Amino acid sequence: MLSEVLKIMDLEQSLAVTEIAKKLGWTLQRVENTIEQLESMGYIRKREIVSSSCKAGGCSGCPGCSFGKESFCQSSPNPTKILYSWVITDRGKNALH
Amino acid sequence: MKNLRIALVGNPNVGKSTVFNFLTGLKQQVGNWTGKTVEHKAGYFKVNDLAIELVDLPGTYSLTAYSQEEIVTREYILNEKPDVVVAMLDASNIERNLYLLLQILELTPNVVIGLNMMDIASASGIVISASKLSQTLKLPVIEVIATKGKGINELLQEAIKTSRRDEAPQPIKIKYPEELEKKITEIENDLKEGQFPRRWLALKYMEGDQALEVEPPESIRKLLLEWSQSGWNEAKLEMAITDSKYQFIESLLPKFVQVNKQKGASWTERLDRWALSPIWGYPILLGILIIVFWSSFVGSAPIGDLISKFMAWAARDLVALLQIMGGPQWLQGLIQDGIFAGVGAVFAFVPQIGLFFIFYSILQESGYLARAAFLGDRFMQAMGLHGKSFFSFVSSYGCNVPGIMATRTLENPKDRMITIFLNPLIPCVPRLGVMSAVVAVFFPGGRGAIVMISLLVLSLLLIIFSSFFFRKTVLKTEKSPFVMELPLYHLPTLRNIFLPAWEKTYSFIKRAWTFILVASIIIWVLSNYPAGVPIEETWAGQLGSALSVIGNPLEFDWRIMVALLFGFTAKETTLSTLGILYGVAADTPQSIAYAMTGAMTPLVAYIFLVVYMIYIPCLATVVTMHKEIGSWRWTGFGVVYNLLFSFGVGWLFLQIGHALGF
Numbered sequence: 001m002l003s004e005v006l007k008i009m010d011l012e013q014s015l016a017v018t019e020i021a022k023k024l025g026w027t028l029q030r031v032e033n034t035i036e037q038l039e040s041m042g043y044i045r046k047r048e049i050v051s052s053s054c055k056a057g058g059c060s061g062c063p064g065c066s067f068g069k070e071s072f073c074q075s076s077p078n079p080t081k082i083l084y085s086w087v088i089t090d091r092g093k094n095a096l097h
Numbered sequence: 098m099k100n101l102r103i104a105l106v107g108n109p110n111v112g113k114s115t116v117f118n119f120l121t122g123l124k125q126q127v128g129n130w131t132g133k134t135v136e137h138k139a140g141y142f143k144v145n146d147l148a149i150e151l152v153d154l155p156g157t158y159s160l161t162a163y164s165q166e167e168i169v170t171r172e173y174i175l176n177e178k179p180d181v182v183v184a185m186l187d188a189s190n191i192e193r194n195l196y197l198l199l200q201i202l203e204l205t206p207n208v209v210i211g212l213n214m215m216d217i218a219s220a221s222g223i224v225i226s227a228s229k230l231s232q233t234l235k236l237p238v239i240e241v242i243a244t245k246g247k248g249i250n251e252l253l254q255e256a257i258k259t260s261r262r263d264e265a266p267q268p269i270k271i272k273y274p275e276e277l278e279k280k281i282t283e284i285e286n287d288l289k290e291g292q293f294p295r296r297w298l299a300l301k302y303m304e305g306d307q308a309l310e311v312e313p314p315e316s317i318r319k320l321l322l323e324w325s326q327s328g329w330n331e332a333k334l335e336m337a338i339t340d341s342k343y344q345f346i347e348s349l350l351p352k353f354v355q356v357n358k359q360k361g362a363s364w365t366e367r368l369d370r371w372a373l374s375p376i377w378g379y380p381i382l383l384g385i386l387i388i389v390f391w392s393s394f395v396g397s398a399p400i401g402d403l404i405s406k407f408m409a410w411a412a413r414d415l416v417a418l419l420q421i422m423g424g425p426q427w428l429q430g431l432i433q434d435g436i437f438a439g440v441g442a443v444f445a446f447v448p449q450i451g452l453f454f455i456f457y458s459i460l461q462e463s464g465y466l467a468r469a470a471f472l473g474d475r476f477m478q479a480m481g482l483h484g485k486s487f488f489s490f491v492s493s494y495g496c497n498v499p500g501i502m503a504t505r506t507l508e509n510p511k512d513r514m515i516t517i518f519l520n521p522l523i524p525c526v527p528r529l530g531v532m533s534a535v536v537a538v539f540f541p542g543g544r545g546a547i548v549m550i551s552l553l554v555l556s557l558l559l560i561i562f563s564s565f566f567f568r569k570t571v572l573k574t575e576k577s578p579f580v581m582e583l584p585l586y587h588l589p590t591l592r593n594i595f596l597p598a599w600e601k602t603y604s605f606i607k608r609a610w611t612f613i614l615v616a617s618i619i620i621w622v623l624s625n626y627p628a629g630v631p632i633e634e635t636w637a638g639q640l641g642s643a644l645s646v647i648g649n650p651l652e653f654d655w656r657i658m659v660a661l662l663f664g665f666t667a668k669e670t671t672l673s674t675l676g677i678l679y680g681v682a683a684d685t686p687q688s689i690a691y692a693m694t695g696a697m698t699p700l701v702a703y704i705f706l707v708v709y710m711i712y713i714p715c716l717a718t719v720v721t722m723h724k725e726i727g728s729w730r731w732t733g734f735g736v737v738y739n740l741l742f743s744f745g746v747g748w749l750f751l752q753i754g755h756a757l758g759f
Contacts, residue, residue, distance in 0.1 A: 001343035002336050009580050014475060016468075016583045018369040028366060033193045035580070040163050041335065044580075086580045095332040 003095070005034045006043055009088055010096055035086060043092035047085050102150045102177070103256050106170060106201060107185035108194055109156030112213040112243035114138075116185065117153040119249050137169075147257065152179065158193060160200040161335075162308035174204045175293055180260040183252060185211045185241075188218035188225050191354065195346045198234075199271050203297045206266045209259050210238040211252045222357050229353035235268045269349075273341045280324070280334075287316050300338060305331030365464075365585045372465065378472050385465070386553065389456040391546035393533060397449035398541070405445045412437035427628075431621055439617025439673035440610070446534035446672070447606060453533055454598040457526070461597070462589035471583065473557055493523040497718040500525075501725055515567045517722055518735045521714035522560045524553070526601060527668045532706055534672055538693055539702040552706055559711060559746065563738075616663060616670040620677045623659075637678065651708065651747045652701050661712060668715050700759040704747045712743035 008020055021031045038044045088096075107113040121140025138153040154173055155166035162168055174182060184201055186194040201208055212227050231238040237255045241248035259266065273281060284299035291298075293311065302313045302321065313321070325331070371377050415437075416429045460466040470490055493500025497520050504516045524532065533549060540548045623637035632638050633655070640662070641648075641655025648658040656678035664671035679693050697705070713736060714722065723732040 001340055003340050015580050016373055016471060017580060018366050019373060028363060091332045094330050095336040
């Protein structure tokens, strides 16, 4: 189960979680569980996509940028700061190859 | 009186604490586990002749050694040896819960199962037979509705019953694949009976468990080293062990799980099948962009016209008033040709920009914007280019500054540098605003949408080209794919559409009154002094003449060059500068559209848009680039690259345009 997801992640293409579910014929919940487990076991590493720049405050004066505005981040049901991605760690690569 | 110690174990949020509180009431002791920050909860109560100690162990998904919760739970079971372990299982997520259970069974056979959340599982079309689960696992299973207190007393009675059994239960034993089983046995045979179960200890040695208090004997170390050299390293062994457990669970599920109705895929999954499809994803994206831009251009036109007329009327009447009051000539000129031409030019496009921001918010709030960026990234990867740049590209479509700061997540300095250099090629929202305003002037109606989309596609192609160029020449790197969690689709609320749209539009207007007002005054001074000379001989004209060396090959009017120069301070000032310079020249400050269309052809306007889209990042972005790169040399390289690249691409497009007869 873990190795199936890790093998797909190791392909030379970026993927969305829903696509992994489709490829494996699994439920989204199962893929999410597996990813969570892969992460807890150190095979993959989670990264926040933009929250680091949101928190930095350096963009607060930028026109049109909604990411730097706390009011927007808090009011949005899809705040960009909660977007995550995962990359395979060296340990994950060791497990695969 | 006899004592009985029961441990409650389970995944987080499985209802364990509810059971604990129900049974112990107020008789609880709460503290921390020794040397850990994890909460320790124990409760004491009596049942007939039994003094029961109930320990609520921390919620955990497994019993490896990757978190304090895992270590605390397994150490308690191993060292304190509770009489019974009550394992709470979430029926709605049975696979993951059974994974923990299998690990508990490797530590102790004295287990009773509390099967909770059957109602949630049932709502998903999953029915679990408690009796069949019990038969399969060879363990007592009690159905529980923890929130209603149902089944909890029965669970306790079953735990007491298990503790009183003369013979230890013989629950199901996991079978690992032959190759793995052989290795486990090999290690197991080398171990003596001791504090811990041998099989469990063998598995932990194979996994390279770091939290074990018992070091492996020399013979086992040698064995592990041999395996590692033959390709079975710890990481691989642990994965094989985990995978085997899940395979074992998968083989058991049909015995007690019945899927009554095939629950359909979620909305997100169904929509993503189309939205992220390699075949349909791009046409859908294109269609959405056409709708967004077409609606922005066409929908905003009547209001934009009204604002233009109002500005013209206000400027004329204010100047007339000043004339009556005997106001100085220069003040009349400043108000009419400076402030109203500059700031007014920006205001005339506020409805269009506002409408665009509304659509932008809808796309962002619905969850589609992340998918659009993801498609763009995939397209780049399909071209054999960089993948990680996606991290900051999402931000950069809002503003290049946070986009560049978001590159901090990239570990490889070369990856980071390339992503920083690529960022300014992404048109940020202020740039998109100005671009859409200029497009509306030269390509009114539905044509504008096509032009805007062609520019966005071009931007993507130029990013691909530049990425390819950097990766193959200056900064060679390897590809690095990743998995991305995309937000669920949401139906955006009106508040979440209009609040961000208003914030962005207001920010635009605010800058029009502050920064752009100041810039407009400066431009007016530059374009009116020395007094009494033709505009070509003013300071702005002289500046433009100097810059025309660069602009002439692209057939750029000197005014365009001055506007581009001022755009470096902030992208929106380009629009106000054009408003003033063309307004002054045409002597019709109220109609920037009329003045501009008369001064350049649609082809040159398109070239201007191409150059403007990528020519140079704004001052704030350059400062951020330097902060993040830490080198003026590389920052300068990025800026010069943008500049040369934009004018080079512009020149190429001009030649193509002429060759095509435009």
